[in-house]
Amino acid sequence: MGNKKKLKLAAIIDGPGWNHTSWQHPDMPSDAGENIDFYVQQAKLAEDAKFESLFLIDVSHVGPGNIPHYLSMFEGVSIMSALAMKTERIGLSITASSSYTDPYNIARQVLSLDKISRGRVSLNAITSNPGGMVNFSRGHLSKADQYPMHIEFLEIIRNLWDTYEDDAFVRDKENGIFLNPHKMHLTNYRGKYFSVEGPLNISRSVQGRPVLYTAGSSPTFVDIATTYTDGAFIGGFSMEETKHTAMALRRKLDEKQRNQDNFIIATSQNPIVGRTDAEAHQKYMELAVLNRYQRIAPPLFLGSAESVADEIQEWHEQGIMDMLIIKQDHPYGLRDFIELVVPILQEREIFHTEYEETTLRGNLELPKPAFRNF
Ligand SMILES: Cc1cc2nc3c(=O)[nH]c(=O)nc-3n(C[C@H](O)[C@H](O)[C@H](O)COP(=O)(O)O)c2cc1C
Structure with a gap:
């Protein structure tokens, strides 16, 4: 199948890699997960390359024995607020877990970040597998509660983001009218897990609503994503596995x-x-030798820039992905991808050469949702 839209690119910019040892690479800042200079540098790299979005995953199940990055990382809304002021066009995506947070807080934080960045924000609302230490008073959920609670979370967030119609705030100084109360709508939600009356205390987004994703792999996830969200973040240990989930979503x-x-x-x-392929394998070996006890799996996209561009093109054309989110284990993973692969994707006209719109939703070619048009 073809893919009518151009490929979108995002960059996960946090952390010194996604295994136990890549922080030990001589060129990796070992404190990358909480180093503001590193985040700014990576964000600018991605923005100069016209990536549609920065992306942060999140970890709620913290505990001893986690990979180092999980134990030393910025909280998403805080770091994205800083990056909103250091960037101008690139999207800012944070991840938050419905299993451990209240929808009112997240709705408020994300919409505030959206205003600060003038419409560049997305929320990846996830569930979290029970695990790690007990750090939230609610404790760990049973598996059976995860998705029912997630549905409530998503319904409430969407309602809260549409508390006000687009022109609700009149702010007419002469006549002393700040708000047209008829254009404010309460949420009035009573669920099994959350009860939220509303209103939220921030006006509607210029994007309509911040872009909403969820992540997972099960049939329940597929059903929820296609009912409530603008997009889905799916796993991919192989092309076949990723394709299976992508096609289920489609x-x-x-x-x-x-x-x-x-x-x-x-x-x-x-x-x-x-x-060349040899140069890429050499870089992979730099990471592999750091871990003498465990094999670090070679990435699916490993090789010369041409061969990696070919694979990306195939995944995109087959409809396996609309957006590729680059994460890095190698200290120059993102830089190399940008310098070597992005120009090929641009030459083939698979990836854009300039931001078309000012909002993230616009750059993702997603329509602006009308008020309360769920
Ligand atoms: C691609 C992908 C990304 C995910 N990102 C996170 C994350 O950042 N933090 C987290 O706690 N869980 C994350 N998860 C876990 C999911 O939110 C979910 O709890 C898990 O996949 C179980 O649901 P499922 O059976 O529908 O797959 C992710 C899962 C997938 C597949």
């Missing part, structure tokens, strides 16, 4: 009569590229 979108073009299927890979 079938469900069709079933629900949702236009596939108005939905973003995103997956994350950690490419290691070189000018």
Whole structure:
């Protein structure tokens, strides 16, 4: 199948890699997960390359024995607020877990960040597998509660983001009218897990609502994503596995009569590229030798820039992904991808050369949702 939209690119910019030892690479700042200079440098790199978005994953199940990055990382809204002031066009995506946070707080934080960045924000609302130490008073959920609670969370957030119609705040000084109260709508939600009356205390986004994703792999996830969100973040240990989930999402979108073009299927890979296959393998070996006790799996996208661009093009054209989220284990993973692969994707006209719009939703080619048009 073809993909009508151009490929979208995002960059996971936090942390010194996604295994136990890549922080030991001589060129990796070992404190990368809480080093503001590192985040700013990576954000600017991605923005100069016209990536649609920065992306942060999140970890709620913290505990001894986690990979180092999980134990030394900035909280998402805080770091994205700083990056909003250091960037101008690139999107800012944070991840938050419905299993451990209250929807009112997240709705408020994310919409505030959206205003600060003038419409560049997305929320990846996830569930969290029970695990780690007990750090939240609610404790760990049973598996059976995760998705029912997630549905409530998503419904409330969407309602709260549409508390006010676009022109609700009149701010007419002469006549002393700040708000048209008829254009304020309460949420009045009473669920099993959350009860929220509303109103939220911030006006509607210039994007309509911040872009909303969720992540997972199960049939329940597929059903929820295609009902509530603008996009889905899916895992991919192989092309076949990723394709399986992507096609399940596409079938469900069709079933629900949702236009596939108005939905973003995103997956994350950690490419290691070189000018030649040999150079890429050399970079992979730099990481592999750091871990003498465990094999670090070679990335799916490993090799010369041409061969990696070919694979990306194939995944995109087959509809396996609309957005590729680059994460890095190698200290130059993102830089190399930008220098070597992005120009090829641009030459082939798969990836854009300039930001088309000012909002993230615009750059993702997603329509602005009308008020309370769920
Ligand atoms: C691609 C992907 C990204 C995820 N990102 C996170 C994350 O950042 N933090 C987290 O706690 N869980 C994350 N998860 C876990 C999911 O939110 C979910 O709890 C898990 O996949 C179980 O749901 P499922 O059975 O529907 O797959 C992620 C899962 C996938 C597949």
